[in-house]
Amino acid sequence: MGLRHTFFIGLKLFCMNTTKSGMTEVVPRLADVEVDVQGLVEAHMVALLGVRFLVSEYGTGPVHGGRIDSLGLDENGLPVIVEYKHGVDAGVINQGLFYLAWLMDHRAEFEHRVRDRLGVTAASQVLSSGPRLICIAGDFTRYDVHAVREHRRSIDLVRYRLFGSDLLGLETVASVSGGMQVARRARRQAVAREAAAVQGSSMAELASAVDEALLGLGDGVHRVERKTYRAYQRLRNFACLCPPQRSKLLVYLKVAPRDVDLVAGFTRDVSGLGHHGTGDLEVQLRTLRDVERAQELFRASYAAA
Numbered sequence: 001m002g003l004r005h006t007f008f009i010g011l012k013l014f015c016m017n018t019t020k021s022g023m024t025e026v027v028p029r030l031a032d033v034e035v036d037v038q039g040l041v042e043a044h045m046v047a048l049l050g051v052r053f054l055v056s057e058y059g060t061g062p063v064h065g066g067r068i069d070s071l072g073l074d075e076n077g078l079p080v081i082v083e084y085k086h087g088v089d090a091g092v093i094n095q096g097l098f099y100l101a102w103l104m105d106h107r108a109e110f111e112h113r114v115r116d117r118l119g120v121t122a123a124s125q126v127l128s129s130g131p132r133l134i135c136i137a138g139d140f141t142r143y144d145v146h147a148v149r150e151h152r153r154s155i156d157l158v159r160y161r162l163f164g165s166d167l168l169g170l171e172t173v174a175s176v177s178g179g180m181q182v183a184r185r186a187r188r189q190a191v192a193r194e195a196a197a198v199q200g201s202s203m204a205e206l207a208s209a210v211d212e213a214l215l216g217l218g219d220g221v222h223r224v225e226r227k228t229y230r231a232y233q234r235l236r237n238f239a240c241l242c243p244p245q246r247s248k249l250l251v252y253l254k255v256a257p258r259d260v261d262l263v264a265g266f267t268r269d270v271s272g273l274g275h276h277g278t279g280d281l282e283v284q285l286r287t288l289r290d291v292e293r294a295q296e297l298f299r300a301s302y303a304a305a
Helices: 034-043 045-049 092-105 107-118 120-124 142-150 184-199 201-215 288-304
Strands: 004-006 014-016 023-025 051-059 067-074 079-085 132-137 154-163 167-177 222-225 230-233 237-241 249-253 267-269 281-285
Touching: 034 045, 034 051, 034 067, 034 079, 045 051, 045 067, 045 079, 051 107, 067 107, 079 092, 092 107, 092 132, 092 142, 092 154, 107 120, 142 154, 142 167, 167 222, 201 230, 201 237, 201 249, 201 288, 237 288, 249 288, 281 288
Parallel strands: 004 167, 079 132, 132 154
Antiparallel strands: 014 023, 051 067, 067 079, 154 167, 222 230, 230 237, 237 249, 249 281, 267 281
């Protein structure tokens, strides 16, 4: 089917038409079988999850005796395990954690798989220390949500629904960043120290303000450290902050440049241009006032993720 995706948090979906009623409710439904959900997500994994697909039904060997539904690599080089359930299944989280433990013990095997599928460059950028688990199911219990918050792993619980013949809804029910999660004050201090080393107190203050603004957009924001940028992530990246330059900071957002009134010296379309991080809209920040000007763009990118 032609794929579109939508969020359905507490919302009902209606189709506008020209009949007398004027509106027809599109009733949500579950897939007939689990493999239908898996096939749909694997075919569109970048668009739906920001993850590059590696392999399906990956066997973990005779000793471990398991089979991972999907293996992938996210935008920041983090290994990703995706597990699917048709409806509600109390075992999906424990099953995923079982596979995460296997992955931590088989980093070289994973990197070899990345090299074969995506090339040497992608394999060299793998961050094996912080694998992620994404569980996609018809629903989760309150106990599932509590359980993921007790684990020191990066886990996303994602609820799905199908609407009609061409709509897929994904809702993040819970998201925990595990070992990558640090106290916000410590993060801001780290950003400020690095910025100060480059350009003094003005850049330190600016970097701290950007960090606080992005982290403060909502619950479930994770920050992933790379050598050349910091990614701010929900299920997918929504912002990437590059190290301070001499007189400015560059932030890349997942906002379509065509939807923005571009302003010279402030916003720039970088689609098709090479740069660190992800996103087609470059925002140039030189003062705290620029950070205030960028808030609407930050929120739009966060919402899109």
